[in-house]
Amino acid sequence: MTENNPNFSNKIFRFLNQDTILSYLLKWTILSLLVGAAAGTLSALFLSLLNLATDFRTSHPQLIYLLPVAGFFIGLLYYHKGKTVERGNNLIFDTIHNPKDIIPFKMMPLVLFGTIITHLFGGSAGREGTALQMAAATADQLHKPFQLHAADRKILLIAGLSAGFASVFGTPWAGAIFGIEVLLMGKIPHKAILPAVLSAFIGTYVTGLWGVGHTHYHIDLVPPISMMAVVYSILAGLAFSIAAISFVRITDLFSLVFKKIKYAPIRPVIGGVVVLGIVLILGSYKYIGLGIPVIVDAFQQASQPQDFAFKILLTAITLAAGFKGGEVTPLFFIGATLGSALSIFLPLPLGLLAGMGFVAVFSGAAKTPIACCIMAFELFGISCGWYVAIACTVAFLASGHHSIYNARENKLPKHMLFGSLGI
Numbered sequence: 062m063t064e065n066n067p068n069f070s071n072k073i074f075r076f077l078n079q080d081t082i083l084s085y086l087l088k089w090t091i092l093s094l095l096v097g098a099a100a101g102t103l104s105a106l107f108l109s110l111l112n113l114a115t116d117f118r119t120s121h122p123q124l125i126y127l128l129p130v131a132g133f134f135i136g137l138l139y140y141h142k143g144k145t146v147e148r149g150n151n152l153i154f155d156t157i158h159n160p161k162d163i164i165p166f167k168m169m170p171l172v173l174f175g176t177i178i179t180h181l182f183g184g185s186a187g188r189e190g191t192a193l194q195m196a197a198a199t200a201d202q203l204h205k206p207f208q209l210h211a212a213d214r215k216i217l218l219i220a221g222l223s224a225g226f227a228s229v230f231g232t233p234w235a236g237a238i239f240g241i242e243v244l245l246m247g248k249i250p251h252k253a254i255l256p257a258v259l260s261a262f263i264g265t266y267v268t269g270l271w272g273v274g275h276t277h278y279h280i281d282l283v284p285p286i287s288m289m290a291v292v293y294s295i296l297a298g299l300a301f302s303i304a305a306i307s308f309v310r311i312t313d314l315f316s317l318v319f320k321k322i323k324y325a326p327i328r329p330v331i332g333g334v335v336v337l338g339i340v341l342i343l344g345s346y347k348y349i350g351l352g353i354p355v356i357v358d359a360f361q362q363a364s365q366p367q368d369f370a371f372k373i374l375l376t377a378i379t380l381a382a383g384f385k386g387g388e389v390t391p392l393f394f395i396g397a398t399l400g401s402a403l404s405i406f407l408p409l410p411l412g413l414l415a416g417m418g419f420v421a422v423f424s425g426a427a428k429t430p431i432a433c434c435i436m437a438f439e440l441f442g443i444s445c446g447w448y449v450a451i452a453c454t455v456a457f458l459a460s461g462h463h464s465i466y467n468a469r470e471n472k473l474p475k476h477m478l479f480g481s482l483g484i
Contacts, residue, residue, distance in 0.1 A: 085252070088207070093220060093259035095203060100196035100224035100260065101267025107173060107191060108229065108273045114181040115350055122346055125183035128337050132184075132329025135175045136383050140325045143171045146198075149385075150190055151467050153197045157218045157244055160211045164218075168198040175385030183349040184336065185375035186386025188229055193387075196225030196264070212252075219244065220256040224264035231268070231275030235436035236261035242429045243466065276353055278360055278419070278440055280412040286447045293407045294417070294448050297400065298455025301418055304399050305425030305456060308373050308392065309463040315381035325383065332382020336375055348375045352394040359415045363405055364398035372398065388465045389423055396422030409448075416441045417452040425456035426465045 118124050139147050146152060146168035156164055176191040200221030204214045219240045227236020237258040284290065319328045340349060347355050348371045355368065376391040400418025404411040416437060424433040430453040437449040 086255075088213075089216075089220075089256045090259065092203060092207065092217060093256050094263060096196070096200045096217070096220045096256075097224045097228075097260040097263025098267050099199045100192070100221065100264040101228045101269075102271065103169070103173075103195045103199065104192050104225065104228035104264065105268045105271035105273040107176070107188070107195065108268070109271075110173075110177050111180060111188060111351075114177050118181055118183060118350065122183075124181065125337055125340060125346070125349065128182040128184060129330045129333035131178050131182040132333035132382065132384060133326055135178055135385060136326030136329045138175070139171065139383070142167065146171060146194075149194055153194065153218060153222070154244065154466055156201070157215050160214050163205065164198045164201040166198055166202055169195045172385055176387075179379070179384040179386050180350050182333075183340070183346070184333070184379040184384040184386065185349050185352075185372065185391060186379050186384055186388075187351065187376075187390030187392075188387050189226060189389035190387030191385065192225040192229035193222055194225075196228075197221035200224075216253045216256050219253045220260040223257040224260035227261035228264035228268040230436070231265055232436050232439040233258075233262040233265040235432045235439055236265070238435055239429055239432035242432050243427065276357065278357065278416065280360065280410070280416045280441045280445055282410040283413055283444045283448070284410065290409065290448070291451060293409050294451040295455050297403055297407060297409070297414060297417055298421055298452040299459055300399060300403060301396055301421040301452060301456040302425045302459035304369060304373070304395050304418075304422050305392075305460045306463050308377065308388075308395060308422070308426055309460075309465055311373060312377040312381055312388075312465070313467075315377050319382050329383040332378050332384065335378050335382075339371075339375060339378075343371065348372050351390050353390075356394050356397045356419070359397040359401035360412045362401075363411060364401035364415075366402045366405075368398040368402065369395045388426070392423045392426055392465075393419050396420065413445060413448055416445055417448055420449060421452035421456040424453040425460035426463070428457060428460075428464050428466075430454055430457040 145165050149172065153164065172191050172194045176186065176188065179186050197218050200217050201214070204217055209217060222243065223236045223240030226239045227233045230236070240257045240261070241253055319332065322328050322331065340346065352372065358364070372391055372394045376388070380386065380388065396418030397415045399422065400414035400416070401411055403418070404414050407414065420433040420437045424430045433453045434446070434450050437445060
């Protein structure tokens with residue numbers, strides 16, 4: 062048969078890699094379908110397992126006493142099997158900036174298992190990092206079969222990031238923009254726009270096909286914009302930038318401390334003991350896991366002023382010690398509870414401030430203000446647009462060059478508002 066002829070296959074791939082509009086559209090439609098379908102399916106599996114783990118831990122809170130033991134198994138697994146992928150998101154970003162070896166496919170099952178175990182036993186972590194790593198590692202396996210050159214491989218990984226982010230949060234436009242913006246160094250790779258958008262929408266659609274839903278948030282009241290409302294939004298944005306800087310700096314500080322422990326599997330053991338001790342001292346489980354119920358409550362009633370600070374502390378220890386998961390959902394928690402608490406001092410509606418914080422702390426910590434604004438529109442509606450845009454922009458500028466994604470930190474522009482001050 063002709064299809065079994067290697068020369069025939071080579072002709073197809075040569076056509077797909079031609080510099081023509083038709084070959085570009087055909088190649089990236091095929092690749093986006095594959096990447097989106099894979100990311101959507103993996104996110105559906107991940108979210109389903111995560112819900113099961115969270116529900117089981119909630120019903121059996123005593124599981125947190127085994128967090129140090131769970132940490133040892135995660136540490137041991139990565140020490141023996143995952144040294145090449147333990148850098149997680151930063152490995153992906155480095156590969157995009159300087160493509161070399163293929164991202165090992167084992168990143169996908171390792172981070173999936175590690176994140177579920179982290180949440181099952183009460184670690185404070187998120188989910189975006191897992192979705193990004195699973196999607197990007199899976200997408201990168203396609204570059205050799207499709208004989209992609211280095212530039213196209215970068216686009217493939219961007220499409221994977223977009224699909225992973227979009228499918229895990231149910232925000233396709235934000236996911237598409239995130240995949241580009243998180244790597245943006247002064248110019249938009251225009252050839253990545255179509256694959257990012259297609260992969261993000263397909264990933265979100267496929268996750269929905271599997272019957273997996275997403276959390277819904279609601280802002281009850283959005284007042285007309287005014288000069289004083291702008292002032293209050295700027296003040297809120299500054300507070301959100303401080304939270305973003307605090308999260309990045311405290312996480313980095315704990316990372317340095319834990320790295321002094323030479324035998325890596327012991328790091329999450331000690332981290333687990335510290336997290337357990339803090340939870341017992343506080344006498345509350347509200348700061349472990351994803352914290353979705355606390356985030357939802359923040360839109361309805363004023364959060365305690367200390368809520369965001371304890372979430373920063375527990376998440377920083379959890380992730381720095383070597384447990385697996387992401388930073389973004391904890392950043393949502395930090396921002397929403399901080400915004401909710403600010404309603405005591407700022408004369409803006411509680412739900413609006415919670416929504417502003419939800420995305421603005423993420424904007425400051427991830428350096429993705431456009432994606433964060435779009436995410437707010439998708440989650441809360443466009444009526445909050447002016448307030449969200451001001452808060453996200455101020456948090457982005459005021460937080461300087463600090464980023465949760467260390468691999469891109471030294472590539473960030475130095476003209477941020479406070480960057481020259483060393484903040």
